[in-house]
Amino acid sequence: xxxxxxxxxxxxxxxxxxxxxxxxxxxxxxxxxxxxxxxxxxxxxxxxxxxxxxxxxxxxxxxxxxxxxxxxxxxxxxxxxxxxxxxxxxxxxxxxxxxxxxxxxxxxxxxxxxxxxxxxxxxxxxxxxxxxxxxxxxxxxxxxxxxxxxxxxxxxxxxxxxxxxxxxxxxxxxxxxxxxxxxxxxxxxxx
Amino acid sequence: xxxxxxxxxxxxxxxxxxxxxxxxxxxxxxxxxxxxxxxxxxxxxxxxxxxxxxxxxxxxxxxxxxxxxxxxxxxxxxxxxxxxxxxxxxxxxxxxxxxxxxxxxxxxxxxxxxxxxxxxxxxxxxxxxxxxxxxxxxxxxxxxxxxxxxxxxxxxxxxxxxxxxxxxxxxxxxxxxxxxxxxxxxxxxxxxxxxxxxxxxxxxxxxxxxx
Numbered sequence: 001x002x003x004x005x006x007x008x009x010x011x012x013x014x015x016x017x018x019x020x021x022x023x024x025x026x027x028x029x030x031x032x033x034x035x036x037x038x039x040x041x042x043x044x045x046x047x048x049x050x051x052x053x054x055x056x057x058x059x060x061x062x063x064x065x066x067x068x069x070x071x072x073x074x075x076x077x078x079x080x081x082x083x084x085x086x087x088x089x090x091x092x093x094x095x096x097x098x099x100x101x102x103x104x105x106x107x108x109x110x111x112x113x114x115x116x117x118x119x120x121x122x123x124x125x126x127x128x129x130x131x132x133x134x135x136x137x138x139x140x141x142x143x144x145x146x147x148x149x150x151x152x153x154x155x156x157x158x159x160x161x162x163x164x165x166x167x168x169x170x171x172x173x174x175x176x177x178x179x180x181x182x183x184x185x186x187x188x189x190x191x
Numbered sequence: 192x193x194x195x196x197x198x199x200x201x202x203x204x205x206x207x208x209x210x211x212x213x214x215x216x217x218x219x220x221x222x223x224x225x226x227x228x229x230x231x232x233x234x235x236x237x238x239x240x241x242x243x244x245x246x247x248x249x250x251x252x253x254x255x256x257x258x259x260x261x262x263x264x265x266x267x268x269x270x271x272x273x274x275x276x277x278x279x280x281x282x283x284x285x286x287x288x289x290x291x292x293x294x295x296x297x298x299x300x301x302x303x304x305x306x307x308x309x310x311x312x313x314x315x316x317x318x319x320x321x322x323x324x325x326x327x328x329x330x331x332x333x334x335x336x337x338x339x340x341x342x343x344x345x346x347x348x349x350x351x352x353x354x355x356x357x358x359x360x361x362x363x364x365x366x367x368x369x370x371x372x373x374x375x376x377x378x379x380x381x382x383x384x385x386x387x388x389x390x391x392x393x394x395x396x397x398x399x400x401x402x
């Protein structure tokens with residue numbers, strides 16, 4: 001029996017080849033204050049009554065970015081900057097029920113067109129606009145008409161089989177992008 | 192009158208864990224794990240043994256990802272102890288989910304061990320585990336993570352029942368998406384139901400490789 005296992009072990013090692021699959025490089029880690037561009041720090045320090053501020057740096061196939069995550073009035077915000085400190089967008093995590101009936105209907109219509117079955121796991125409102133307008137939005141929770149709104153969703157959806165996706169819907173209801181979420185290996189949690 | 196004795200032991204528990212993915216979400220796991228006691232004794236008494244090699248387990252589990260992150264598997268362990276072989280069949284179901292920054296796992300398993308010179312042992316187990324990133328919101332390459340787990344093992348052998356608890360805390364480092372190393376402590380207690388508790392402290396060394 002021992003010989004069988006030695007042989008099996010050898011075969012497994014000799015049979016090594018890279019697994020074929022979608023590989024999306026993404027690495028996110030905590031950033032020190034010193035790594036955060038001054039413009040990004042200045043924007044966040046202009047906000048009042050924010051709690052649990054944490055800075056992250058993210059490296060992905062689309063480049064590098066710096067992210068500030070914090071809470072304000074119990075809502076979770078994530079503000080993304082490029083490496084020079086230019087603000088890219090603001091995201092606020094909300095409950096699905098807080099979306100208007102019309103917004104919900106547009107999104108559901110879009111999801112129905114893609115999936116035979118789905119469930120929405122997470123909803124984030126994504127805002128793009130000027131520094132001033134976005135700062136004002138975070139401070140007052142009032143959106144100026146100049147701010148672009150989009151919806152970033154995490155969805156469990158079934159096409160041929162069940163997968164998890166990150167989907168961006170524009171305010172018009174147009175599905176702007178859909179990316180499958182690739183799970184990290186969980187071998188150390190299974191065995 | 193029999194007075195309860197509480198024994199202890201500590202040792203090393205190195206394990207190599209090889210995983211190979213196949214088409215249609217099948218995965219084959221092969222683990223070699225060895226137990227080596229550094230010291231054994233009774234609490235409040237002098238240690239009564241030094242280094243002893245205990246056993247080696249050779250396990251294979253074939254599993255299938257049947258959902259987003261749920262795995263159903265079955266396998267077999269060959270245990271070599273005192274020059275004798277023990278044979279164990281294994282069934283397990285694991286669900287992994289994300290909870291804020293952590294990954295949480297629930298593992299339900301059962302096994303049946305067959306001995307050359309003893310009655311078979313049947314166990315029903317439940318393990319809850321959590322991977323907590325120590326840098327950022329997920330454990331990425333070149334980063335450390337903390338892994339906490341607790342497992343309850345119900346055991347039946349002949350007419351006897353025992354309950355064992357295993358609490359483990361390890362620090363892991365992710366060299367790549369397919370290569371992780373963990374080191375930490377695994378505290379196990381059993382025999383406490385009948386008053387003869389045995390405490391075992393293992394230093395765990397786990398190497399996980401996906402090939």
